[in-house]
Amino acid sequence: MAKQELLEKIQGIEILPGSAIYDEIHLLKANNEQLLMKMNGEYHSPKEIRMYLEEITGKILDESVEVSQPFYTDFGKHTSFGKHIFINQNVTFVDLGGIEIEDHVLIGPMCRIITVNHLVDPKKRRGLSVAAVKIKENAWLGANVTILPGVTVGKNAIVAADATVTKDVPDNVIVAGSPATIIKEISY
Structure with a gap:
């Protein structure tokens, strides 16, 4: 199944263990882990990291994209x-x-962007x-930020270090805390 087709198919559904889609996801995840181990197992130049990420994502990366090691992605x-x-x-x-991730985004060390959640029903918990998560143009995620599923971080927004973002962040604001709340508007 093509990756875009898979992404569209899984939006808004429960993905339950034992289902064909659940098994396919975990097979693709295992293949990705092999590439990540190669990429993170030793030092690579920025160009080499982009080449690995192109293989991992299946997309061409602009030469202006810089990703420090180690970098992790489950899928x-x-x-x-x-x-x-x-x-x-x-x-x-x-x-x-x-x-x-749109243009001119900065992501600090130890950040986590999460698009997957387990199900609330205890009988389906492993499902x-x-x-989706979107980080808009020129946003900055400080160190150790967590972005949870379904969140959009607005254009020019700053997420302060150690924040946990549980809902959309508007354009041109600074948010902080857990859960993150607006602490300042950015004027320019």
């Missing part, structure tokens, strides 16, 4: 990168639900649901 195929992006070390993308 890999549902992430897209714009231009002039900097991602610091020890960042994790759980991207089964889709992650879009999954997904919701």
Whole structure:
């Protein structure tokens, strides 16, 4: 199944263990883990890292994208990168639900962008649901930020270090805390 087709198929559904789609996801995840081990197992130049990420995502990356090692993504195929992006070390993308990183985004060390959740019903707890995350142009995620499923971080927004973002962040604001709340508007 094509990656875009898979992404569209899993939006808004419960993905239950034992289902064909659940098994397919875990097979693709295992293949991605092999590539990540090769990429993170030793030092690679920025160009080599982009080459690995192109294989992991199945998309061409602009030469202006900089990703520090180690970088982790559990699925890999549902992430897209714009231009002039900097991602610091020890960042994790759980991207089964889709992650879009627009141009000029900065992502601090140890950030986590999560698009997958387990189900609330205890009988289905090992099942999954997904919701896409979008980080808009010129946003900045400080160190150790967590972005949860379904969130959009607005254009020029800043997410302060250690924040947990549970709902959309408007354009041109600074948010902080857990859950993150607006602490300041950015004027320019």
